[in-house]
Amino acid sequence: MLALDSWRRHFRFSVRPKRLLARALHAAGLLVGLLISGAQADASNDTREVQLAAAFELPQLPKVPGLPSLTGPSADWRQFDSFFTFVVKRFGDDVPANLKDPLGDAFLDSRYELTSAVAPGKGGNPVPELFINGWKRLSPIMNQALPALPKQTASLYSTFIGAADKLALTGGAGLNLTPDALKGMAKLIAPSSTTDPLAYSTNVSQSRLDHRFLPERELATAISFWFGRAALAAEPAASDLNQMLPDPKDLQRYLTAVRNMLAELSDKIATKSKLSDERKPIYRQIVFTAAWQESCWRQYVKKGTPLASATGDLGLMQVNRNTWRGVYDLKGLGGDINYNSNAGGEILLHYLTKHAIRKNEEKQAAGNLARATYSAYNGGPGALGRYRGVRQSPTWKKVDEAFWEKFQVVSAGNEMAVKTCYEK
Numbered sequence: 458m459l460a461l462d463s464w465r466r467h468f469r470f471s472v473r474p475k476r477l478l479a480r481a482l483h484a485a486g487l488l489v490g491l492l493i494s495g496a497q498a499d500a501s502n503d504t505r506e507v508q509l510a511a512a513f514e515l516p517q518l519p520k521v522p523g524l525p526s527l528t529g530p531s532a533d534w535r536q537f538d539s540f541f542t543f544v545v546k547r548f549g550d551d552v553p554a555n556l557k558d559p560l561g562d563a564f565l566d567s568r569y570e571l572t573s574a575v576a577p578g579k580g581g582n583p584v585p586e587l588f589i590n591g592w593k594r595l596s597p598i599m600n601q602a603l604p605a606l607p608k609q610t611a612s613l614y615s616t617f618i619g620a621a622d623k624l625a626l627t628g629g630a631g632l633n634l635t636p637d638a639l640k641g642m643a644k645l646i647a648p649s650s651t652t653d654p655l656a657y658s659t660n661v662s663q664s665r666l667d668h669r670f671l672p673e674r675e676l677a678t679a680i681s682f683w684f685g686r687a688a689l690a691a692e693p694a695a696s697d698l699n700q701m702l703p704d705p706k707d708l709q710r711y712l713t714a715v716r717n718m719l720a721e722l723s724d725k726i727a728t729k730s731k732l733s734d735e736r737k738p739i740y741r742q743i744v745f746t747a748a749w750q751e752s753c754w755r756q757y758v759k760k761g762t763p764l765a766s767a768t769g770d771l772g773l774m775q776v777n778r779n780t781w782r783g784v785y786d787l788k789g790l791g792g793d794i795n796y797n798s799n800a801g802g803e804i805l806l807h808y809l810t811k812h813a814i815r816k817n818e819e820k821q822a823a824g825n826l827a828r829a830t831y832s833a834y835n836g837g838p839g840a841l842g843r844y845r846g847v848r849q850s851p852t853w854k855k856v857d858e859a860f861w862e863k864f865q866v867v868s869a870g871n872e873m874a875v876k877t878c879y880e881k
Contacts, residue, residue, distance in 0.1 A: 529635045534575050535657040537584045540639040541567060541591055542783070543654035547647050548595075548614070553605045556598050558811065562838040563594035565780070569837030572779045576768045585632040592625050617645040662783045698794045703755055703879060712876055715754045715773075719744050719798060726802045732810065740809060743827050744802050745872040746864040747834060751775040751801075753878035756794035763791040774801025780837075801834075808833040812841050821845060827868075831860045 532540070545564045552560050570590060574583035599618055603611045620642060624632060636655055643654035698718060703711045723741040732740060748754050756773040758764050765771055769778040771790040774797055778787050781800070789796035809830040813819075818829035823845050832843040835856060843849045844857040866874050 528633070529637070531582055532584055532634050532636045532639050532655070534571065534583050534587065536636055536639065536655040537587055537634065538568075538571055538779075538782075539655045539657045540643060541587075543643055543652070544617075544646065545595070547643075547650075548599065548602075551606055551610055551614075552598070552602050556602055559598050560595075563591075563598060566594055566837045566839045567591040568780045568782075569839075572768060572777050575779065584634055585628070588632065588634055589625050589628060592621050596621065596625075613646050613648070617642065620645060659778070659782055659787050661786050698756070699792075700760070702757060702760065703753075705879065708876060708879055712754060712873060715748075715794075716745075716872060718795065719748060719754075719802075722795070722799050722802050726799070726806055730806055730810070732806070736809070736814070739827060739868075740806060742864065742867050742872075743805055743809065743830050745875075746827070746860060746867045747801065747805055747831055748773055748798070749863050749867070749872070749875045749878075750831070750860050754875050756797060761792075765791070772797035774798055774804075776800050776804070805830060805834055808838075808841075812838060816841065818842070825861075827864050828857065828861055831864075832857055835860075 542564075545560065549557070549560060567587070567590070571583070571587055573579075574587060596618065599614055603614060606614065624634070640654055643650070647654075698711075698714055701707070701711050701714065720741060723744040724737070727737045727740050751770070752764055752773045752775055754773060755764055763772050764775075766775065770776065771778055771787070773794055776785060776790050776797060778790065781790075781804075785800045786796070790800060791797075809826065812833050813826045813829040818824045818841065819826050821842070825844070828844040829841050832853075833841045836843055836853065840848070840853075843853055844861070846854075849857070866872075
């Protein structure tokens with residue numbers, strides 16, 4: 458093994474210019490593994506990685522017992538999703554009130570991205586890009602929170618930020634996040650936690666993350682992150698719609714029953730959330746239209762078999778099983794039209810009140826509250842302005858225009874035009 462001085466001379470004088478960048482990148486890769494592992498070599502037996510760290514004058518993270526380097530099989534997307542959720546939950550305990558909403562948005566946008574990244578037909582390992590993009594969303598919020606945190610807590614997050622920044626710099630295919638590395642990262646911010654940060658579960662969490670993501674004054678709003686039970690969505694079905702299908706011979710009766718259910722639940726959600734009387738009509742119209750757009754008011758393709766997309770969207774409101782994992786009960790989403798509709802209604806109200814209205818979408822050029830709400834429902838908080846052409850691909854333009862066409866029909870009082878879905 459080369460001594461540090463001889464390595465420097467070799468690096469400066471023996472390597473041809475064309476190979477200089479390659480060696481530097483290799484050295485940086487070794488450093489990342491070292492920085493995350495926090496391993497401290499014995500002074501009498503320095504490794505080459507430690508010598509490289511000294512040469513580049515990059516700090517090492519504090520030693521974390523059991524945290525290895527970035528070598529070995531990569532974590533899968535479920536392990537990464539569990540890790541990211543663990544970090545957001547932990548940070549949610551400490552984040553100042555003014556950053557709760559941005560934290561919730563960062564989390565949801567990352568979940569929407571994950572849902573797209575693991576869709577059928579997508580090849581390769583999505584974890585490196587999910588980490589990099591997730592950290593781009595989370596990093597500004599965490600850095601902004603540091604001055605308001607207690608000194609010891611801020612120190613933990615500073616260490617985590619330093620490690621995550623260096624990992625993100627590796628980027629692309631060069632980033633290999635192993636399960637043990639993710640566990641070690643989680644340990645940086647929760648050193649005394651006994652919870653497995655990579656444990657993947659579809660159960661509705663018993664923690665009350667509404668306290669973490671929503672300001673205290675708005676805890677009564679319908680949408681919540683990880684209620685012990687999923688708010689209105691947990692209420693039992695009030696009709697026999699779970700036994701009905703939109704058969705041609707009974708279509709009018711079926712659609713009328715669904716229409717009444719959607720009207721009732723939208724009124725109930727709006728009242729519980731204290732939505733103003735002025736906004737209640739547009740909210741009901743958004744619910745009618747979103748259900749039409751997503752499923753043509755259909756929960757099942759046959760009795761006992763829910764309508765499901767290839768990407769995991771379930772039931773009448775096509776609530777995605779990956780995006781809303783831990784927030785809503787998957788069995789309820791697939792097996793109960795009332796539960797599914799309430800879940801979708803809560804999500805729509807969240808995007809209407811906490812995004813479209815709060816961010817003054819109706820005052821934007823070509824702005825529209827209903828269109829903004831649906832763009833966010835379909836694409837996450839970051840897609841709020843998509844219908845106006847903000848980061849809008851041709852595919853999403855067609856989706857947004859299709860919603861707008863239906864909404865104009867519904868807002869004219871003709872929501873029963875949904876029956877055109879079934880006309881040949």
